[in-house]
Amino acid sequence: xxxxxxxSIYDPPFLIAFWPIYLxxxxxxxxxxxxxxxxxxxxxxxIPIRRGEVDRQAMEKMLAALRSGRPLIVSPEGTRSHTPGMxxxxxxxxxxxxxxxxxxxxxxxxxxxxxxxxCALRGERPVVDIRVGAPFKLDGPEPAGxxxxxxxxxxxxxxxxxxxxLLPKEYRGVYLDPV
Numbered sequence: 001x002x003x004x005x006x007x008s009i010y011d012p013p014f015l016i017a018f019w020p021i022y023l024x025x026x027x028x029x030x031x032x033x034x035x036x037x038x039x040x041x042x043x044x045x046x047i048p049i050r051r052g053e054v055d056r057q058a059m060e061k062m063l064a065a066l067r068s069g070r071p072l073i074v075s076p077e078g079t080r081s082h083t084p085g086m087x088x089x090x091x092x093x094x095x096x097x098x099x100x101x102x103x104x105x106x107x108x109x110x111x112x113x114x115x116x117x118x119c120a121l122r123g124e125r126p127v128v129d130i131r132v133g134a135p136f137k138l139d140g141p142e143p144a145g146x147x148x149x150x151x152x153x154x155x156x157x158x159x160x161x162x163x164x165x166l167l168p169k170e171y172r173g174v175y176l177d178p179v
Contacts, residue, residue: 001066001097002105005086005163005171006075009037010112014128015073016044024065024072026058028079051078059096066100076159082114085173089160091152097138098152104159106133108166131166 002023004015016023025046031037032048041048047065049058065072074096076089097104111128119126138155146154157175164175 001093001100001102002071002073002107003076003093003159003163004073004107004109005167006077006080007084007109007171008080008082008112008114008116010116010128011075011080011109012073013040014109014112014130015107018130019071019073021071024062024070026062026072026074047072059092062096063099066096066102071105072096076156076163081173084110084113084171086160086164086167086171086175088174089153089156091149091156093159094138094152094155097155101137103135103137104162105135106159106162106166107131108133108163108171110167110171133162133166136162 002015002019004011006012012025012027016025025041025044026049027041027046028051029048031041047058047061049055062072062074074093076093077087078090078092079087081087096102108131109128111126116126116128138158142151143154160175164172169176
C-alpha cells in the first residue's frame, strides 16, 4: 500500500505518472462527476469511495486489489489539506493493512499546492518533489486496554509519522512533533 500526504488534486496524478508500476487508485466519489477530473479517473479507472461513512463496496474493492497483489494508493488523511500541513489520519487505512498484511510504502509530496496550475500558466515552473520512504510493516504488539478503533488510530499516526519524516517541517502539520 502506497500512502501519501494529500495537499491538492495534483498529488495523485503525479504519483501515478511517475510510479514504476500500475497503482490502483482510491478517490472520493465526487471526483467522478467533476469536469476535467472525471475524464482522468474514467480513463485511469479507480475505486470511488464515499467519504465520511463506511463504504463497504469500496472497502471490498480495495481489499480485492491488495489481495491480488496490486498496490493501492491511499491518502490516510481522507481528503486534501489544501495547504502544506498534514491533517489527522483516519483509521480506515489501518483496517485495510490489518486485513491484508501488506507492507506500507510512505511517500512525501511537496510543491503541489492548489496554486500549482496558476503558476504553470504564468510560465513559472513549479517544483514537485516526491520522496519515497522505505517499506515497513505495522506488526508488533498492540497496547492493552485500548479499543480497536484507538489502536487503529495509533497505527494511523505511525503511518503519518513515516510520511512526515519525508517532508519539510512546514508540510508536517499535526505530525510536526513525534508524540
